Amino acid sequence: MIGFILQSKPVLVGLHLGSAILGIDALLWLLGEMIGRSAHKGRILVSALLGVLGFAASWLIGGYYYIKFYGPVVKPIIKAGSAPWAHAIAMEAKEHIFLFILPLAVTILFVSLLDQQKLELAGLRKPLLILIGLTTAIALGLGLLGFIISSAARWGIITL
Numbered sequence: 001m002i003g004f005i006l007q008s009k010p011v012l013v014g015l016h017l018g019s020a021i022l023g024i025d026a027l028l029w030l031l032g033e034m035i036g037r038s039a040h041k042g043r044i045l046v047s048a049l050l051g052v053l054g055f056a057a058s059w060l061i062g063g064y065y066y067i068k069f070y071g072p073v074v075k076p077i078i079k080a081g082s083a084p085w086a087h088a089i090a091m092e093a094k095e096h097i098f099l100f101i102l103p104l105a106v107t108i109l110f111v112s113l114l115d116q117q118k119l120e121l122a123g124l125r126k127p128l129l130i131l132i133g134l135t136t137a138i139a140l141g142l143g144l145l146g147f148i149i150s151s152a153a154r155w156g157i158i159t160l
Helices: 002-006 009-035 041-080 085-112 116-121 125-159
Strands: none
Touching (some): 009 041, 009 125, 041 125
C-alpha cells in the first residue's frame, strides 16, 4: 500500500519539490553559518549534508517521475496543449541545468568542511559564499521552470 502511494504522480511531484526545498533551505542555513563565521562544525556539517541529501533525493525522485510519468503521460499533453514551448524551452533547460545541482552541492559540502581560518588562508571564503548563493539561485530557477512546466501541463489538459 505504501509503495503504491509513493509511486503516485502527485505524491512523487510533492516529494520531488519537498526534497528540493529541503536542499535550498539547507544551503540558506549554511550561507548564514558561513556569513556569521560560525565555528560550530556540527551545524555546518548538518546544513551542508542536508543540502546534498535534499538535492540527491530530488534528483532521484525527479528522475523516476520523468521516466514513469513525464515522458509517457505529461509531455504529450504539454506538446498538444496551448504552450508546447514549455517542454521545448523550460523542460529542456531544466533537464540540463538539473545535472549541475548535485555536484555543486557536493563541492559545497567538501569546501565547507574546512574551518574558517583555513578558508580565509586559502582564499576560499568569498568563492564559497558565492557558490552557495549561486547554487541556491540555480535551484530556485529550476523551481520556476518546474512551475512553468506544471502550468503548461494543466493548460494542456484544459485545451484538449
